[in-house]
Amino acid sequence: MKKTSSPRLRYLSLIALGLAMALVVICINPANAKAVSKKTVEIHRTRLLFFPFDVDPSITNDITNVTNMLNDVAISRLEVTKEYSVMRYSWSFPTIKRMVADNVITSDGSKPPFSDDNIKLVKLTKGLDYTIAMVGSVDEYNYDPDKHTLEITVSARLVDVTKKVVLKLAARTISSPSEMSMTENQIAVQTARKAGDLLMNDLLSIPKKEKSTTSTLKK
Numbered sequence: 001m002k003k004t005s006s007p008r009l010r011y012l013s014l015i016a017l018g019l020a021m022a023l024v025v026i027c028i029n030p031a032n033a034k035a036v037s038k039k040t041v042e043i044h045r046t047r048l049l050f051f052p053f054d055v056d057p058s059i060t061n062d063i064t065n066v067t068n069m070l071n072d073v074a075i076s077r078l079e080v081t082k083e084y085s086v087m088r089y090s091w092s093f094p095t096i097k098r099m100v101a102d103n104v105i106t107s108d109g110s111k112p113p114f115s116d117d118n119i120k121l122v123k124l125t126k127g128l129d130y131t132i133a134m135v136g137s138v139d140e141y142n143y144d145p146d147k148h149t150l151e152i153t154v155s156a157r158l159v160d161v162t163k164k165v166v167l168k169l170a171a172r173t174i175s176s177p178s179e180m181s182m183t184e185n186q187i188a189v190q191t192a193r194k195a196g197d198l199l200m201n202d203l204l205s206i207p208k209k210e211k212s213t214t215s216t217l218k219k
Contacts, residue, residue, distance in 0.1 A: 048084040049130035050075055051121070053154070054113040054137040063141055065185055066192040070136065070154060073196030078134065081204060087130065089114075099127050113137070118159070125161040132167070133159045136199070140173070143184055150187050151175040154195050156203055170202035 053067045053074075071088070078086045090096075091110040099105045104127065109120050115137040125133040136156030143150045155171035174195040179187050 045085040046083060046132055047130040048078060048086050048132040048134060049089055049125045049128055050078065050086055051089045051114040051133060051135040052112070053156075054115045054135075055141075056137060056139050059138065059141045061141055061143070063138060063188065066138060066141070066152065066188050069189050069192035070138070070196045070199075073193060074134065074136065074156070074200055077197075077200040077204065084132070087128070089124065089128075093128065095128055096124070099123075115155075121159060122161045122164060125159075131160065131162055133161055134203075135159070139171075143188070145184070148179050148182065148184075148187065149176050150184070150191050152188075152191055152195055154199050156199055158203060168203050170199050172199045172202065174198065 050071075053070045055063060055067060075086055075088060078084050096105075096110050100107050100110055105120075105123055110124065114121055114124075115135045121133050121135055125131075134156060136154060138152060138154055140151070140153035142152070151173065153171065153173040155169070157169045158167040159165070160167050172195050174191055176187050176191045179190075182190075
């Protein structure tokens, strides 16, 4: 007499067949495997909201070229770590406009400066559903037109907005050598790039044993 397979045995056989077919698809198309792997990594990245560098009000020069370079260097360095999913903040985000319309924040509260107001920083970052905020500023900019030299001071911090603590603070003062053949703009961009690299080295070099060392936010 011919034996009939039990429903349980047929069910297990179908599962085994499905797994085998999925493995074949991944083997045939390596891109699928890479996509799955990449997606898995991204799931575990910390969501970081990057606020463009502010400029101290005492600096009257137009140093947009400096802040642009600092922003580019910082975002690039954050992304290279593979630890963060980075979004650059903009007050034109629909969520931010809705927060303003709902009186959660004021219009001025959605715009720079950000580095001098932790309450504003926390509200905006939480409102956009991000965990970590990075904020920085150009604190000093002193160009000597006679010597063609520049000294700038920059600072930045990483803030965990869920715990309301500063994870890391960093500041750098960089002086350029005398560059008589270069314009102020060229010197500024070159110095900003160096300052940004050194600042991010300090900000991202957090030994595991020091990761728990934080300070509570103050306004």
